[in-house]
Amino acid sequence: MSSKLISKVTLTAMTTAVLSAGIGSxxxxxxxxxxxxxxxxxxxxxxxxxxxxxxxxxxxxEQPAQEGGLAGKRLEQDETQxxxxxxxxxxxxxxxxxxxxxxARDSIRYPEGxxxxxxxxxxRELAWSGFGYRIGHxxxxxxGAKNGPGGNCYNCHQLATDRTGGNIGPTLTGYGKLRGTxxxxxxxxxxxxxxxxxxxxxxxxxxxxxxxxxxxxQISHIMAxxxxxxxxxxx
Numbered sequence: 001m002s003s004k005l006i007s008k009v010t011l012t013a014m015t016t017a018v019l020s021a022g023i024g025s026x027x028x029x030x031x032x033x034x035x036x037x038x039x040x041x042x043x044x045x046x047x048x049x050x051x052x053x054x055x056x057x058x059x060x061x062e063q064p065a066q067e068g069g070l071a072g073k074r075l076e077q078d079e080t081q082x083x084x085x086x087x088x089x090x091x092x093x094x095x096x097x098x099x100x101x102x103x104a105r106d107s108i109r110y111p112e113g114x115x116x117x118x119x120x121x122x123x124r125e126l127a128w129s130g131f132g133y134r135i136g137h138x139x140x141x142x143x144g145a146k147n148g149p150g151g152n153c154y155n156c157h158q159l160a161t162d163r164t165g166g167n168i169g170p171t172l173t174g175y176g177k178l179r180g181t182x183x184x185x186x187x188x189x190x191x192x193x194x195x196x197x198x199x200x201x202x203x204x205x206x207x208x209x210x211x212x213x214x215x216x217x218q219i220s221h222i223m224a225x226x227x228x229x230x231x232x233x234x235x
Contacts, residue, residue, distance in 0.1 A: 038051060038055075038056075053075075059071070061075070063135055064139070065133070065135060066132075066133055066135075066139055066140060066142065067133060067212065071135050079103065080100055080103055080104070080197060080202075080207075083096060083099065083100060083202070084100065084201075084202035087202055092201045092202045096201065096202075097201040097202075098201075100197050100201035100202055101197060101198060101199075101201050103197070104195040104196075104197035104198040104201070104207075104210070105191075105195075105198045107194075107195050107207070107210040108190075108191055108194050108195055108198060108209065108210070109194075109209070109216070110190070110216070111216040111217070111220070115186045115187060115190045115220070115223075116220055117181070117186070117220060117223055117224040117227060117228060118217065118220035118221035118222075118223065118224045119221055119224055120221070120224040120225045120228040120230060120231040120233075122147055122221040122224075123220075123221035123222040123223065123224045123225030123226070123231075124160070124225045124231070124232070125147065125150075126147060126150050126151045126153075126214075126218055126221055126222050126225075127150075127151050127153040127154060127159055127222050127225050128150070128153070128154045128159070128163060129149075129150025129151065129152070130150055130152040130154075130155060131145070131149050131150045132145075132148070132149020132150055132152075132213070133149060133213065147218065147221070148214075148215065148218060149213065149214075151193075151208060151213075151214055151218070151222050152206075153165075153172075153222065154166060155168075156168040156169035156205070157169045157170065157171065157172045158171040158172065158173055159172050159173065159225070159226075159233055160173065160231070160232035160233045160235070161173055161232075162232055168204075169205065172226060172233065173233060174233065174234060175226040175227065175233055175234070176226055176227035176228060176229065176231065176233065176234045177229070177233075177234040179227070181227050185227070186223070186227075189223050189226060189227065190219060190220075190223060192205070193208050193209060193214070193219050193222060193223070194207070194208065194209030194210060194219060195207040195208075195209060195210040
């Protein structure tokens with residue numbers, strides 16, 4: 001599989017999206033006809049995705065991305081992704097785990113003055129928001145967002161019981177009530193949100209801080225939502 005693409009899961013999702021949209025959306029009719037003539041039934045999901053995206057131009061790789069650069073840049077793997085993709089969902093061996101963990105810990109940047117809890121009310125809004133960095137007909141505009149893009153935590157985790165979250169990741173209900181707010185817990189929580197590979201090599205959890213999706217201040221607010229005794233997470 002080409003190293004251009006992030007993962008098999010990403011490829012499959014992109015394949016579905018592109019097929020749903022239809023190859024005919026490309027501006028080059030000749031290339032479209034040629035791409036349509038390909039025998040998709042003989043391709044693996046990975047090969048089909050690469051064909052549709054790169055050869056049939058079924059995805060607008062030249063679209064501007066809000067973090068800068070073009071959408072196609074998001075399909076280029078960094079070193080951690082290249083290492084973890086080879087595993088294809090299997091647990092990392094000791095050598096691989098050590099390398100990924102070391103890279104993750106090197107990526108973590110702590111706020112000046114140390115790790116502090118922010119405002120759990122702001123953290124609640126961030127944790128339950130998937131706003132940010134979407135590419136489509138109308139890109140997200142962060143300029144007027146009071147607290148910036150969201151953390152999308154709810155998509156994978158159950159948080160406070162007043163709303164329904166996902167179950168891909170472990171439930172976080174009662175997170176602070178069970179763990180307290182010791183210095184060790186503050187550091188662990190910050191690290192996992194910033195780059196979870198520091199503890200769980202080749203995890204599927206996004207590297208929210210390392211990838212610049214959340215600032216240290218935003219992470220402090222989400223931590224407050226998880227740890228503050230007054231937060232609904234701990235009621």
